[in-house]
Amino acid sequence: MSQPPANPPGSRFVDDYLLYLLARASHLISAEFHDQLRRRGISVPVWRVLASLVGSSGETVTGLAETCLLQQPTMTKLLDRMVRDGFVKRTQDAKDRRVVRVALTTRGEVTAADLVQAAKQHEAEVMARHPEAEALAIKTLLRAIIARQTRPRRG
Amino acid sequence: MSQPPANPPGSRFVDDYLLYLLARASHLISAEFHDQLRRRGISVPVWRVLASLVGSSGETVTGLAETCLLQQPTMTKLLDRMVRDGFVKRTQDAKDRRVVRVALTTRGEVTAADLVQAAKQHEAEVMARHPEAEALAIKTLLRAIIARQTRPRRG
DNA sequence: AGGCGATGAATGCATTTTCATGCTAATCGG
DNA sequence: CCGATTAGCATGAAAATGCATTCATCGCCT
Numbered sequence A, B: 001m002s003q004p005p006a007n008p009p010g011s012r013f014v015d016d017y018l019l020y021l022l023a024r025a026s027h028l029i030s031a032e033f034h035d036q037l038r039r040r041g042i043s044v045p046v047w048r049v050l051a052s053l054v055g056s057s058g059e060t061v062t063g064l065a066e067t068c069l070l071q072q073p074t075m076t077k078l079l080d081r082m083v084r085d086g087f088v089k090r091t092q093d094a095k096d097r098r099v100v101r102v103a104l105t106t107r108g109e110v111t112a113a114d115l116v117q118a119a120k121q122h123e124a125e126v127m128a129r130h131p132e133a134e135a136l137a138i139k140t141l142l143r144a145i146i147a148r149q150t151r152p153r154r155g
Numbered sequence C: 001a002g003g004c005g006a007t008g009a010a011t012g013c014a015t016t017t018t019c020a021t022g023c024t025a026a027t028c029g030g
Numbered sequence D: 001c002c003g004a005t006t007a008g009c010a011t012g013a014a015a016a017t018g019c020a021t022t023c024a025t026c027g028c029c030t
Helices: A018-040 A044-053 A061-067 A072-084 A106-129 A138-150 B018-039 B044-053 B061-067 B072-084 B106-129 B138-150
Strands: A088-092 A100-104 B088-092 B100-104
Touching: A018 A044, A018 A106, A018 B018, A018 B106, A044 A061, A044 A072, A044 A100, A044 A106, A061 A072, A061 A100, A072 A088, A100 A106, A106 B018, B018 B044, B018 B106, B044 B061, B044 B072, B044 B100, B044 B106, B061 B072, B061 B100, B072 B088, B100 B106
Parallel strands: none
Antiparallel strands: A088 A100, B088 B100
């Protein structure tokens, strides 16, 4: 464990800062699932793209970037790699020739389907672990989530 | 605006996925404040370190990394830059010579104080804009936040 | 005391991300 | 229909990040 600081606990600015609580809760909960991705050799951005393309017949690069919380040039390069690795394919849009439509390949669909199932199961576990997630005020609730996520690695 | 996909809206997997809703809500709300940081020439990781060090007499590198949601080597390199830019200073821990204590310089304190004030004001605006943030179920609530954050840039 | 695993921080290299910019296609105004 | 503007995507150099590893110190245990 890391040596806690000389700062009285609970007094830090960040611990009462909504944006930080959101980021931290998101980070902590996601970290669990990211471990699963890691074991399968899938990076987080790749997973986000796969998840975004499930059930779609073709998304734009910019649209994907926004969905995946990435910038457009980052998405372009990520898609380069995903095309190279056989997860997605690019096609020209029929109506607007500036637009590139991105869709899953067969391999991409298989991988995405597997991961989505794992994600749903993980989500169910998370919801089961945080029953108040359906009823409590967000800040209090996120704080509780953070506390529970932080310490008890085993249930 | 990006041409919405050929996918029926509201049907995407990610739009009902807790981890995505958390990440997206966090990203969207934070993006507002990150704009303010940008105008002042402060990067997000630097802001996080500054905010983490306010009121502290010295945090460890590993502790800061965890607080700032970064990995330890990333934090080491970030601190290199922040030392170079005069925001923080490193000192040896008295008891444990492995430990490096990181603290704000005077410049760091001034910058941090300014930013913390801006952050608090922004947080108040966010809370005012999302009154249910104190009473609603998280998923429904986050979804509402996302919807409101996404479209209406002006209130 | 002395060896040993564990902890804290730093480093090096490969990969990824960012920022600014360029290019092509579509749209708008006259 | 033409010129100007905007939207969508790609690119290139610089910066940041991730990952594995290394180095130093500490705590423990006999």
